[in-house]
Amino acid sequence: MKISIVCLNLSWQAGGVRLIYSFARALKKFGHIVVIYAPEVNDAAYPDLREGLDIRVVPAPVPIAWQYTSESLVSRIREKLARGRTLAAVGRKIAEAMDDDFDIVNLHDFSYRIAFLYKKKNPKSKIIWTMNDPPYMYLPKERVLYDIASRVFNWYKDVAERRFFRFIDGVVVLMNRNKVWAEERGMKAKIVWSGIDFNQFYAPPKRIEKKGAYVILGVGALNKYRRFEDIVDAVKILRERRQNVSSVIVCKNIWKEDAYRDALLAYARKRGVSEYMHFRFDGASDNDLMKLYASSDFFVLPIHLPPPRDGFGWQLVPFEAIAAGTPVIASRKIDITEALTDGETGCFVDPCSPDQIADKIEMLIRDPGLYFKIATEGQKFVRENMSWEKYAGNVVSLPDESHKKP
Structure with missing residues (x-):
């Protein structure tokens, strides 16, 4: 099969990046064609794992601000909105750049919106979302106004983002908590433990x-x-x-x-x-x-x-x-x-x-x-x-098991 992996952040040397490269290598061992799309790549992170992988960089229109820097509530809200616009824009650019003949598109974390865009391009493709953690989640804040704003923001996201979830054929999660989260939003989810070398x-x-x-x-x-x-x-x-x-x-x-x-x-x-x-x-x-x-x-x-x-x-x-x-x-x-x-x-x-x-x-x-x-x-x-081969096999088999909840 021809499989695409999309991640909006390959700039750090962290577990999520190691997972993507290791997963891609395991897929190639099975004979699949694998293409990775990302807006940025850290050339110093895991060079041995990255060697020989087809990684196509589609730059974001402006750098993605993964870290918030403002202390004031108004400025923090502006930062959140700006990051959301940047992620949406780079998602559109990646969807446009992707080949139109992928059998499986594996979207990681914040890239889930690309499901809607790529389904228009190739309705026959199967979309698998690897959700290591929910893309939005309420956490209590020490300051009252921040806490209220966080509650409102997460309520809004939960309403607004569901329109994208219906284009996802299956969700790969690491634990039961996230499986429940996905199923409550109408998606079929499967627990697949990540591998290690x-x-x-x-x-x-x-x-x-x-x-x-x-x-x-x-x-x-x-x-x-x-x-x-x-x-x-x-x-x-x-x-x-x-x-x-x-x-x-x-x-x-x-x-x-x-x-x-x-x-x-x-x-x-x-x-x-x-x-x-x-x-x-x-x-x-x-x-x-x-x-x-x-x-x-x-x-x-x-x-x-x-x-x-x-x-x-x-x-x-x-x-x-x-x-x-x-x-x-x-x-x-x-x-x-x-x-x-x-x-x-x-x-x-x-x-x-x-x-x-x-x-x-x-x-x-x-x-x-x-x-x-x-x-x-x-x-x-x-x-x-816990092997990457077992992880890869479980992930690519998910579309055959996945049927949307009514």
């Missing part, structure tokens, strides 16, 4: 009984919802219990979260553990990240969005860590817990609970057998269930 990240499960010092790893783009301060507190608690722990946190500042960066450094100093905390605000290369997975003893993922979201979406990095033989300790409200099992393939804690993180780490230090069991079973689960 298991062999790339593989390292034998560790034996922890002979170690006297332990490294806690955290990875994720820098923002306050990552709750890296929970790792800082866990290090503080564990050192007070005479456990020789330190932490490496890879937190690339792609969102220009300078205020949170400074606050995080100040918090580590305030807690008296700054010498045991190593922050990498410039991120890490793939090779460095693989070395960190393999050399760390625990991978901690405390990320959390407050209610009504009350959790966080899917993440690739914990499964990469598991493939490297490193046990994962994660907030039980994160959507990866739909795949993992507490005490068997990972360890769960309540959100915003650094004391529980410390307790889980100390439990595994004191029970090397359990540590090895979780590392081994987690790795087995990832090996058997």
